[in-house]
Amino acid sequence: MTFVLVVDDDPAICRTLAINLRARDYEVETAGDGRSALQIVHERLPDVVLLDLGLPDIDGIGVLTQLRAFSAVPVIVVSARSEPDDKVEALDLGADDFVTKPFSLEELFARIRVMTRRSGAEQPGLSLRVGDLSLDVADSRATRAGEEIHLTPIEWKIVAALARKHGRLVRQSELLRAVWGPGYERQTNYLRVHLASIRRKLESDPAHPRLFVTEPGIGYRFTADV
Incomplete structure (x- = not known):
């Protein structure tokens, strides 16, 4: 389920x-200020952020700047500011789109769909080929040079969660929640053990991984050029 902040x-x-997004089967959290928004992002990275610029503490530009320091999460600015300079500044700092208030809900939802398609959040049948390695996430099938590679169901859940956010940081707590469910967010040792096994099976050089990269103390990325 696509998670929208x-x-x-x-x-x-x-x-x-929130009401209209949930009616369309999105998962939604809301934040009324910049600090709350950044706290939510640090706990769990959204698939899309809808960001107002006129916030009461850290303004939207400040939130966007901090977001882009560690994440490529798609950001749609939704603001009453309509001056070209405001749009240019937001886009130059890494916003993916800009919608001016008042806005049409249907237009906004269409733009969200575009963002999620680009980011891979709506790609349940993801298939990847990296050199002689083929990964079919939908069928839980991996082969190298035509030879089958066996991954456990848990390993496939981890691979799928990372591959569907190709190139983007997935925080440890988010990955633990996606694979094991709520209540496991602190069990980082689970990830270390399973990622070591995944690398032994899928990496050409497990000691120097190029596909499943650790961001120390933060999370993991699937970084292959595909």
């Missing part, structure tokens, strides 16, 4: 977006 200091906008 709505960041806006207007409770009515947060409520309207």
Whole structure:
């Protein structure tokens, strides 16, 4: 399920977006200020962020700048600021799109769909080929030079969670929750053990991984050129 973070200091906008997004089967969290938004992102990386610029503490530009220091999560700025300079600044700092208030819900949802398609959040049948390694995430099938490679169900869950966010940082807590469920966010030793096994099976040089890369103390990325 695609996870959308709505960041806006207007409770009515947060409520309207949350209701309408959930009705379309999105998972939603809302934040009324920049600090709360960044805390949510550090706990679990969203698939898309809807970001207002006029926030009461850290403004939207500050939130965007901090986000881009560690994540490529798609960000759609949703703001009443309509001056070209505001749009240019937001886009130059890494926003993926800019929607001016008041906005059409259907147009906004269409833009969200574009972002999730680009990021891989709506790619359940993801297949990848890296050199002589082929990964079919939908069928849980891996081969190297035509020879089958066996991964356990847990290993496939980890591979799928990372591959579907190709190139993007997946935080340890988010990965643990996706694979084992709520309540396991602190069991980082689980990830170390299973990632070591995945690397032995899928990496050409497990001691120097190029596919499943660790960001020490933060999380993991699937970084292969595909």
